[in-house]
Amino acid sequence: xxxxxxxxxxxxxxxxxxxxxxxxxxxxxxxxxxxxxxxxxxxxxxxxxxxxxxxxxxxxxxxxxxxxxxxxxxxxxxxxxxxxxxxxxxxxxxxxxxxxxxxxxxxxxxxxxxxxxxxxxxxxxxxxxxxxxxxxxxxxxxxxxxxxxxxxxxxxxxxxxxxxxxxxxxxxxxxxxxxxxxxxxxxxxxxxxxxxxxxxxxxxxxxxxxxxxxxxxxxxxxxxxxxxxxxxxxxxxxxxxxxxxxxxxxxxxxxxxxxxxxxxxxxxxxxxxxxxxxxxxxxxxxxxxxxxxxxxxxxxxxxxxxxxxxxxxxxxxxxxxx
Amino acid sequence: xxxxxxxxxxxxxxxxxxxxxxxxxxxxxxxxxxxxxxxxxxxxxxxxxxxxxxxxxxxxxxxxxxxxxxxxxxxxxxxxxxxxxxxxxxxxxxxxxxxxxxxxxxxxxxxxxxxxxxxxxxxxxxxxxxxxxxxxxxxxxxxxxxxxxxxxxxxxxxxxxxxxxxxxxxxxxxxxxxxxxxxxxxxxxxxxxxxxxxxxxxxxxxxxxxxxxxxxxxxxxxxxxxxxxxxxxxxxxxxxxxxxxxxxxxxxxxxxxxxxxxxxxxxxxxxxxxxxxxxxxxxxxxxxxxxxxxxxxxxxxxxxxxxxxxxxxxxxxxxxxxxxxxxxxxxxxxxxxxxxxxxxxxxxxxxxxxxxxxxxxxxxxxxxxxxxxxxxxxxxxxxxxxxxxxxxxxxxxxxxxxxxxxxxxxxxxxxxxxxxxxxxxxxxxxxxxxxxxxxx
Numbered sequence: 001x002x003x004x005x006x007x008x009x010x011x012x013x014x015x016x017x018x019x020x021x022x023x024x025x026x027x028x029x030x031x032x033x034x035x036x037x038x039x040x041x042x043x044x045x046x047x048x049x050x051x052x053x054x055x056x057x058x059x060x061x062x063x064x065x066x067x068x069x070x071x072x073x074x075x076x077x078x079x080x081x082x083x084x085x086x087x088x089x090x091x092x093x094x095x096x097x098x099x100x101x102x103x104x105x106x107x108x109x110x111x112x113x114x115x116x117x118x119x120x121x122x123x124x125x126x127x128x129x130x131x132x133x134x135x136x137x138x139x140x141x142x143x144x145x146x147x148x149x150x151x152x153x154x155x156x157x158x159x160x161x162x163x164x165x166x167x168x169x170x171x172x173x174x175x176x177x178x179x180x181x182x183x184x185x186x187x188x189x190x191x192x193x194x195x196x197x198x199x200x201x202x203x204x205x206x207x208x209x210x211x212x213x214x215x216x217x218x219x220x221x222x223x224x225x226x227x228x229x230x231x232x233x234x235x236x237x238x239x240x241x242x243x244x245x246x247x248x249x250x251x252x253x254x255x256x257x258x259x260x261x262x263x264x265x266x267x268x269x270x271x272x273x274x275x276x277x278x279x280x281x282x283x284x285x286x287x288x289x290x291x292x293x294x295x296x297x298x299x300x301x302x303x304x305x306x307x308x309x310x311x312x313x314x315x316x317x318x319x320x321x322x
Numbered sequence: 323x324x325x326x327x328x329x330x331x332x333x334x335x336x337x338x339x340x341x342x343x344x345x346x347x348x349x350x351x352x353x354x355x356x357x358x359x360x361x362x363x364x365x366x367x368x369x370x371x372x373x374x375x376x377x378x379x380x381x382x383x384x385x386x387x388x389x390x391x392x393x394x395x396x397x398x399x400x401x402x403x404x405x406x407x408x409x410x411x412x413x414x415x416x417x418x419x420x421x422x423x424x425x426x427x428x429x430x431x432x433x434x435x436x437x438x439x440x441x442x443x444x445x446x447x448x449x450x451x452x453x454x455x456x457x458x459x460x461x462x463x464x465x466x467x468x469x470x471x472x473x474x475x476x477x478x479x480x481x482x483x484x485x486x487x488x489x490x491x492x493x494x495x496x497x498x499x500x501x502x503x504x505x506x507x508x509x510x511x512x513x514x515x516x517x518x519x520x521x522x523x524x525x526x527x528x529x530x531x532x533x534x535x536x537x538x539x540x541x542x543x544x545x546x547x548x549x550x551x552x553x554x555x556x557x558x559x560x561x562x563x564x565x566x567x568x569x570x571x572x573x574x575x576x577x578x579x580x581x582x583x584x585x586x587x588x589x590x591x592x593x594x595x596x597x598x599x600x601x602x603x604x605x606x607x608x609x610x611x612x613x614x615x616x617x618x619x620x621x622x623x624x625x626x627x628x629x630x631x632x633x634x635x636x637x638x639x640x641x642x643x644x645x646x647x648x649x650x651x652x653x654x655x656x657x658x659x660x661x662x663x664x665x666x667x668x669x670x671x672x673x674x675x676x677x678x679x680x681x682x683x684x685x686x687x688x689x690x691x692x693x694x695x696x697x698x699x700x701x702x703x704x705x706x707x708x709x710x711x712x713x714x715x716x717x718x719x720x721x722x723x724x725x726x727x728x729x730x731x732x733x734x735x736x737x738x739x740x741x742x743x744x745x746x747x748x749x750x751x752x753x754x755x756x757x758x759x760x761x762x
Contacts, residue, residue: 065418065440084758146591153595171592172740258590259405259732266587266736267743282411283725284759 051298058291065285077292087293089268090276093178097253097272098246101182106238109190113197114223127198130191142184142255149180149256174269177256181270184252189245193238200234201227236312243304247297250274273297365395368651370658372400373424375409377613378479378641379675385667389658396654406430407728417444420648425655426662429476431640432724434466435557437476439721442469446645449474451656458665458681462716467642476642477663478680480671482608483710484543484632486516487615490699491626492603495528502701506631513544513573513633520582523603532584535602537574537739538731539588543606545570546636552727553720559760561726562753566717574735575745585739587732594618600626608638609678609707616697629701635713640680678707685711722760729755 058077060070081087116127133141148155149170157168170180204227212222228235249272254261257270262279264271271279273293281290372380380386386398401424403409410433416422429437437445448454449472456464459478467476486509490500498519499505509516517540520533527533534540545551548566553559561567577583584602586593596602597618605611607629615627643659645652661667665683669690672679676695679685685708693704734752737743743751 063440065414065436067418086755086758150592150595152592152601153599169740259407259587260590260736262407263728263732266733266740268733280759282414283407283728285414286759 054291054294057288058295060288062287062291063285064281064287067287070288073288077289078296080289081292081296086268086271087276090264090271090273093264093268093270094247094249094272094274097178097182097185097249097270098243100179101185101249102239102242102246104182105186105190106193106235106242108186109193109238110197110228110235112190112194113201114227116194116198117201127195130194132191133188134192136188138188138251139255141188142252145180145184145187146256146258171257172265172269174267177265177270181249181253181256184256185246185249189242193242196234196238197231200231204230236308240305240308243308244301247301247304248274250278254278273300367395367397368654369397369399370426370651370655371424372398372426372428372658373403373409373413374400374428374641375403375406375430377610377675377677378402378428379671379677380662383667383670383674385662385670389661396658398658410724414441417441417646417648423646423648425645425649425651426659427644427646428479429642429644430724431466431637431642431719432727434476434642435553435719435721435723437642437644438467438469439557442471442473442475444646444648445473445475446647446652446656447473447475448477448645448656448659451645451660452653453657453660453664458683460680460682460685460711462714463640463680465716466719476644477659479641479643479663480610480639480668480677481680481711481714482610482637482639483678483707483714484546484636484638485607485609485629485703485706485710486604486632487607487611487627487629487698488604489600489602489623489626490628492528492531492600493523496523496526496603498523500628502628502630502699505628509633510631511633513540513547513569514576516540516633517573517577517580517582520577520604521580524580524582527603531600532602533582534577534604534606535584535593535596536586536588536736537578537583538735539606540577540583541570541574541731541735542638542727543632543636544573544634546638547632547634548636549715549717551717551719552723553718555718557718557720559720559722559726559756561730561756567730571730571734571749575738578735578739579745583739585736587736597623606632606638609672609676609703610639612676612695612698612703624697625699627697628699629695629703629706631706632710635710635715637711637714637716672704676703678711725759726756729759 057070059073059075061073061077062070112130116123116130120126149157151157151167151169151171154170156170160166160168168176170176208226208230209222212226217225253264253270253272253275257263257265260266262275262283264275274297277290277293277297280286280293372386374380381400381402386400390396390398403412409428410430413423413427413429414436449456449468454474454477456474460481463478463481464474467478468474486505488505493500493505499508508519523533545566548564548569550560550564550566552561552564552567578585584596586596586602595618597615598620600619600623605615607615612629615623619627643663645655645659649655663681665679665681665687668677668679668681668684669687671677672684673689673693679687679690684690690704690708693702694700695703730752733755734748737751738745738748
């Protein structure tokens with residue numbers, strides 16, 4: 001390894017200055033690569049290889065219990081997805097749960113960050129406190145939410161009953177169950193996003209606000225005209241990360257559904273793509289088809305990423321032009 | 323960072339490189355397994371691991387401690403997963419990769435056909451192991467764990483002959499008999515009489531209560547009494563034309579439509595809570611269910627629950643202990659499995675947690691025959707369940723039975739109960755899902 005040579009050279013270097021300077025240049029150029037090499041080696045072993053292998057598997061029929069026996073299917077696993085109702089249900093659920101969890105989550109995070117950015121008492125405490133849900137395990141949090149949303153004895157229905165909304169079936173009905181799952185996701189990630197926004201907000205120059213207030217802009221105007229445009233790259237980043245998270249949503253619906261978690265409820269009312277993949281791969285033992293779902297999810301993510309990229313580029317051009 | 327040359331930096335760099343490569347090496351290699359391989363010495367200290375799910379009762383009955391006291395060189399460690407489905411999903415992955423396995427792994431009867439079929443060569447043949455006499459078990463129990471080549475890969479732990487558990491306080495309020503012999507007569511001989519009794523109950527029931535907990539439970543129970551279930555004798559899936567499945571399905575649908583079921587999914591949180599709140603008056607009750615009832619009904623249900631004979635005898639559940647070939651101490655593991663499933667130990671487990679012995683000798687133990695359940699109004703549970711066990715007529719089982727059962731109960735019957743789906747549509751959903759999930 002280059003770095004070892006460098007270490008050895010350090011002790012004998014003074015005698016041979018030319019050799020040393022060459023080594024030094026080599027060090028400057030090569031050592032950054034050596035530093036990042038561990039990540040990329042691990043990525044190749046645990047990221048890239050599984051990715052390609054999954055792609056290869058997705059073209060075969062493979063029994064989970066006999067992964068060494070593969071039967072060529074071509075694109076059969078993908079065409080079968082196309083004509084499968086359950087796949088489309090899962091795709092729709094992933095999308096709807098993604099939207100109703102991500103949108104309120106990011107809006108609330110933005111508002112929270114804005115509030116935390118003010119001078120106030122116990123600011124440090126609040127900043128730590130909003131990160132607490134993120135540090136809670138999914139399993140623990142979901143179990144509590146399952147109790148809260150229990151249609152018969154849960155706190156939420158009890159509270160709703162008090163304001164005249166009677167018996168919402170948070171487990172069995174499509175929208176209520178999806179809202180309940182989104183609530184878990186939102187609860188968990190709002191604080192995390194708020195902290196990211198807060199960090200970005202603190203980098204916004206204070207004199208911009210001073211100038212704005214001299215010009216008579218109120219707090220809301222400062223927020224929409226200065227804060228939001230200044231942290232736009234950060235907002236974009238959180239949107240991308242949240243979209244990826246929403247596409248891969250797995251633990252919350254699985255645990256929320258309890259015994260029927262894998263199939264996402266009796267009518268698949270909250271089965272996400274990840275759960276569908278798991279159901280095909282494990283209980284049904286069809287690794288090939290599960291791999292096809294995994295690759296479809298990857299392609300969907302790339303598609304979402306591309307759309308976001310195009311929108312940003314369009315906006316940039318538009319703004320520069322206008 | 324652009325810095326000037328400094329000897330110190332080189333040292334840091336070298337250390338970092340060595341540290342990361344060391345990390346890589348350990349990170350990429352698989353977990354380090356301790357313990358030598360060929361330990362032929364009988365007194366060598368070994369650790370045996372037992373993987374199971376739910377409640378097998380070995381720890382509760384103190385059997386691990388007893389075995390370790392008798393065998394000072396053996397240390398037993400156990401790993402219990404609550405959810406049987408998740409346990410099996412993990413176990414199949416471990417078996418396929420040959421790693422992460424315990425020396426003894428429990429297998430539920432719903433999956434035993436997969437274990438004897440596709441996975442047959444992954445397990446040690448226990449038929450020839452020391453201390454194992456295949457004739458000890460009920461005939462059909464041994465047959466279920468025997469592969470086509472005649473290898474016995476699982477030793478039966480418990481069986482689940484059925485009875486009906488009922489709440490005498492709710493029965494009384496609804497004007498039904500409360501004596502267990504008379505309650506049994508309400509539905510003796512026919513599951514459809516059980517649904518009829520349910521309609522009677524429902525017409526005069528205490529507000530907010532239902533006759534039974536779930537139509538899926540009823541489906542499982544009624545099907546278990548049928549000679550043809552999901553698969554034929556050759557292991558081929560025949561559920562679509564199976565008279566047993568049709569009968570049980572129709573029964574479950576009629577129960578759901580008559581609104582005599584609370585519509586709960588069994589083993590789920592609301593179901594657990596409903597026990598404590600006395601929301602339903604009956605639950606189909608294999609012997610292992612009695613432990614669940616006392617656990618969730620708690621002190622308030624003590625003496626109010628009772629047990630009556632079922633409309634027809636059937637088996638629901640039960641398990642086996644297997645020894646995966648990938649284990650390091652297969653011989654010692656087989657000896658432990660044989661000891662744990664011997665009649666005396668099975669009787670101890672029964673008295674502690676209610677799992678009924680699957681050995682003929684175990685069923686005859688006086689601890690089983692004379693057992694009375696204090697919690698269940700002193701019902702002679704040993705007698706009731708042992709009698710039910712004798713009249714079980716086993717049905718052939720196939721590799722996909724577990725999957726089909728899950729789809730029918732969770733995506734069929736439960737869908738009708740939760741969403742009021744038209745039964746014909748629900749059934750066509752079921753067949754679509756099974757066709758999609760099973761086979762190529």
